[in-house]
Amino acid sequence: xSLFRAILEKPWKQQTASGLPAEGDYGSVxxxxxxxxxxxxxxxxxxxxxxxxxxxxxxELDDWRPMPESQLLWLNTVLLFLSSFTLQWxxxxxxxxxxxxxxxxxxxxxxxxxxxxxxQITVWGQMQEAGYYLYxxxxxxxxxxxxxxxxxxxxxxxxxxxxxxxxxxxxxxxEELELSTELCALYWHFLLLVWLVLFxxxxxT
Amino acid sequence: xxxxxxxDQPNELHDPHTFISKYVWSQxxxxxxxQYGSTAIFVGLIALVLSALMxxxxxxxxTFSFIDPADYYQFVTMHGMIMVIYLLTALFxxxxxxxxxxxxxxxxxxxxxxxxxxxxxxxxxxxxxxLASFFVPGGPTGAGWTLYPPQAILRGTPGADMGIMLMLASxxxxxxxxxxxxLNYVTTVLQARTNGMTLMRMPLSxxxxxxxxxxxxFAFPALFVSAIMMTFDKLLGTSFFMPAIQSLxxxxxxxxxxxxxxxxxxxxxxxxxxxxxxxxxxxxxxxxLSCHARKNxxxxxxxxxxxxxxxxxxxxxxxxxxxxxxxxxxxxFFFAFTTLIIAVPTAIKVYNWVLTLWExxxxxxVPMLFAIGFIFTFIHGGLTGIFLGNVTVDLPLSDTYFxxxxxxxxxxxxxxxxxxxxxxxxxxxxxxxxxxVTLGKIHFWAxxxxxxxxxxxxxxxxxxxxxRRYYAMGNTDFIPDSAQALNAxxxxxxxxxxxxxxxxxxxxxWSLKYGKKSDPNPxxxxxxxxxxxxxxxxxxxxxxxxxVVYRWAYEYSVPGAKDDFVPQSIAPEDVEMLEGEGKxxxxxxxx
Numbered sequence: 001x002s003l004f005r006a007i008l009e010k011p012w013k014q015q016t017a018s019g020l021p022a023e024g025d026y027g028s029v030x031x032x033x034x035x036x037x038x039x040x041x042x043x044x045x046x047x048x049x050x051x052x053x054x055x056x057x058x059x060e061l062d063d064w065r066p067m068p069e070s071q072l073l074w075l076n077t078v079l080l081f082l083s084s085f086t087l088q089w090x091x092x093x094x095x096x097x098x099x100x101x102x103x104x105x106x107x108x109x110x111x112x113x114x115x116x117x118x119x120q121i122t123v124w125g126q127m128q129e130a131g132y133y134l135y136x137x138x139x140x141x142x143x144x145x146x147x148x149x150x151x152x153x154x155x156x157x158x159x160x161x162x163x164x165x166x167x168x169x170x171x172x173x174x175e176e177l178e179l180s181t182e183l184c185a186l187y188w189h190f191l192l193l194v195w196l197v198l199f200x201x202x203x204x205t
Numbered sequence: 206x207x208x209x210x211x212x213d214q215p216n217e218l219h220d221p222h223t224f225i226s227k228y229v230w231s232q233x234x235x236x237x238x239x240q241y242g243s244t245a246i247f248v249g250l251i252a253l254v255l256s257a258l259m260x261x262x263x264x265x266x267x268t269f270s271f272i273d274p275a276d277y278y279q280f281v282t283m284h285g286m287i288m289v290i291y292l293l294t295a296l297f298x299x300x301x302x303x304x305x306x307x308x309x310x311x312x313x314x315x316x317x318x319x320x321x322x323x324x325x326x327x328x329x330x331x332x333x334x335x336l337a338s339f340f341v342p343g344g345p346t347g348a349g350w351t352l353y354p355p356q357a358i359l360r361g362t363p364g365a366d367m368g369i370m371l372m373l374a375s376x377x378x379x380x381x382x383x384x385x386x387x388l389n390y391v392t393t394v395l396q397a398r399t400n401g402m403t404l405m406r407m408p409l410s411x412x413x414x415x416x417x418x419x420x421x422x423f424a425f426p427a428l429f430v431s432a433i434m435m436t437f438d439k440l441l442g443t444s445f446f447m448p449a450i451q452s453l454x455x456x457x458x459x460x461x462x463x464x465x466x467x468x469x470x471x472x473x474x475x476x477x478x479x480x481x482x483x484x485x486x487x488x489x490x491x492x493x494l495s496c497h498a499r500k501n502x503x504x505x506x507x508x509x510x511x512x513x514x515x516x517x518x519x520x521x522x523x524x525x526x527x528x529x530x531x532x533x534x535x536x537x538f539f540f541a542f543t544t545l546i547i548a549v550p551t552a553i554k555v556y557n558w559v560l561t562l563w564e565x566x567x568x569x570x571v572p573m574l575f576a577i578g579f580i581f582t583f584i585h586g587g588l589t590g591i592f593l594g595n596v597t598v599d600l601p602l603s604d605t606y607f608x609x610x611x612x613x614x615x616x617x618x619x620x621x622x623x624x625x626x627x628x629x630x631x632x633x634x635x636x637x638x639x640x641x642v643t644l645g646k647i648h649f650w651a652x653x654x655x656x657x658x659x660x661x662x663x664x665x666x667x668x669x670x671x672x673r674r675y676y677a678m679g680n681t682d683f684i685p686d687s688a689q690a691l692n693a694x695x696x697x698x699x700x701x702x703x704x705x706x707x708x709x710x711x712x713x714x715w716s717l718k719y720g721k722k723s724d725p726n727p728x729x730x731x732x733x734x735x736x737x738x739x740x741x742x743x744x745x746x747x748x749x750x751x752x753v754v755y756r757w758a759y760e761y762s763v764p765g766a767k768d769d770f771v772p773q774s775i776a777p778e779d780v781e782m783l784e785g786e787g788k789x790x791x792x793x794x795x796x
Contacts, residue, residue, distance in 0.1 A: 003404075006403065009403060011403070011506075011757035012501065012757060035395055036388045043422050050426055050430045054430065054466060054470065058466065061461050061462075134437075134441055135443050138443065138444055145437065149433075
């Protein structure tokens with residue numbers, strides 16, 4: 001890896017200005033927004049990993065009563081998958097310069113996402129009606145907390161999505177728009193992955 | 206496409222036009238750094254006053270009627286929390302991180318200036334929420350800075366209603382603020398270095414801040430997660446951490462939760478937090494020592510690797526804070542092992558600092574005094590850490606003043622001495638004025654000797670078995686009366702040191718107005734921030750053209766050169782040599 005090679009350098013020897021992006025090489029450097037997002041994704045992943053670790057520890061204690069599975073969660077999973085897929089498609093058509101498809105894709109992606117969040121809220125309602133309140137059992141508490149935190153991150157994604165569409169309306173440059181949709185798609189893939197892990201967790205334990 | 210550094214991309218310019226956008230809602234990293242720094246020092250002073258109140262109670266029990274046991278525990282809690290998080294973390298990363306990263310790597314600003322501004326305002330919000338807890342019914346939480354449940358949220362603990370909620374809320378906001386800042390620091394270091402600034406040419410300050418930020422990004426989520434779960438336990442009656450419990454005669458609804466789970470989560474954050482504070486301190490002190498000893502830092506590569514190794518190891522030592530928690534005893538073996546291993550890279554750093562001083566042309570300036578003082582206190586606190594890292598030694602000492610002495614030496618005094626070294630070192634750059642040297646030296650000797658007068662006797666009290674966390678000793682057979690006399694002496698020393706910090710505050714403010722105008726590079730330093738066209742640097746830092754970097758930041762005492770140092774940004778052919786010394790040698794062919 002280049003990072004390992006980088007820290008093997010002997011800085012007391014070299015006396016040149018070479019090193020960082022060579023002249024004309026700028027285009028190949030990852031945009032800072034992407035690096036920032038990758039770090040953010042890592043931070044969020046650590047947070048969910050810690051929640052899941054706590055889940056496993058707490059699960060071992062003897063008052064744990066698993067919740068019944070709501071069939072609606074399968075539909076929600078499909079919705080989130082669709083939104084993630086649509087945003088990737090949106091990015092792809094934007095790269096080809098198909099402006100009309102791009103608009104449709106961007107809006108569809110958000111609609112699927114909103115539907116997902118709405119679906120999650122419906123599941124919470126169902127669970128409450130069936131008497132599975134947050135404070136009844138740690139399994140319930142973890143279910144609400146994990147799905148809630150995930151939903152908040154989905155909504156955070158919609159905020160960035162809003163900024164993207166505002167950029168589009170205000171006639172931003174093609175490259176800038178391409179970066180925005182790429183990052184949106186990346187973040188949605190990550191949210192989908194987290195959701196699949198969480199879904200497996202609440203279904204099989 | 207021609208090379209345009211990220212700092213000069215068209216979208217990155219955000220020139221301030223009005224007073225408000227220049228000094229209040231500023232996106233300039235230097236202004237944000239000063240905002241972070243002054244807020245942190247302000248809350249730090251509050252925590253200092255709290256510690257003086259605690260010491261008054263301990264030194265002279267039954268004397269001060271205005272300190273009751275509940276107050277005492279509130280002072281302890283708020284003192285610890287403010288010092289560790291709101292002062293040290295914020296000042297090292299928010300303050301020095303913001304100020305030094307762009308200047309030392311040759312960028313015009315952070316890569317996300319707007320996020321950077323938000324980071325400060327979220328930090329300020331977290332401070333306001335924290336301070337608000339002093340004014341709510343029941344006062345701030347008195348659960349100890351580790352906030353262990355179940356007692357943190359049970360009636361009977363001071364501030365168990367509003368106080369703890371505000372504390373948890375404030376921590377959550379702080380984590381958000383830190384994440385915004387942290388994403389900025391790592392991305393800026395990775396993406397916005399100027400031409401020629403390879404990773405291994407970065408000053409160690411940047412390395413320390415960079416790795417500490419990565420630790421923070423991955424450790425603070427643990428605090429966030431535990432704060433959220435505890436909030437649920439308190440507000441909504443869940444049982445994440447709350448076991449079945451009888452409190453004040455009534456049976457609570459909670460059952461089955463695991464308090465040790467909280468401790469694991471807390472220390473998974475808490476131990477890296479030690480290094481979040483220590484690594485920037487290591488970096489800053491390396492630069493100060495090297496500059497004022499007029500010698501290159503000894504073993505630069507090993508210093509960088511040690512920072513990285515310490516950073517990695519810091520995630521697998523957390524349970525050495527929990528030897529007495531009732532966790533599985535086999536864990537203790539593992540964590541004692543890793544704890545002792547982390548002493549190796551740390552010791553390497555200490556040897557390298559000492560060897561940097563060896564045969565150096567030492568200039569005993571005020572920052573240098575603080576930096577050398579740090580080597581003393583850090584070795585001291587580090588060695589007692591090796592004692593406490595062993596389970597068998599830790600068990601009897603865990604609840605005594607020995608632990609208080611240890612962590613104040615290693616995590617209180619040492620980073621604070623580095624902060625002073627750094628503040629004095631960069632003061633001329635930040636303000637353009639020179640501080641008063643005499644006042645600085647008085648401040649150093651009072652602080653350095655004074656803190657020894659506070660903490661050395663505490664080790665002894667710890668060996669005697671004087672327990673920590675107690676409001677008053679009362680009548681205890683195994684503690685001699687002389688222990689109380691010592692406690693009173695410690696209090697006198699603590700009050701003295703506390704008051705002497707006002708000398709520093711006075712010096713900073715007075716010199717701002719009446720200090721001599723400083724030379725742009727008063728310490729003859731090599732790193733980029735001293736080579737800015739304006740002093741103090743203006744918005745955009747570098748004028749028309751970004752600097753180009755030709756070498757590392759430790760080119761001191763160069764044989765035959767006219768000045769005894771060569772800045773990073775001077776081309777080899779432009780280095781002025783003494784007469785008859787020939788040309789400045791390109792050493793790439795040596796070795």
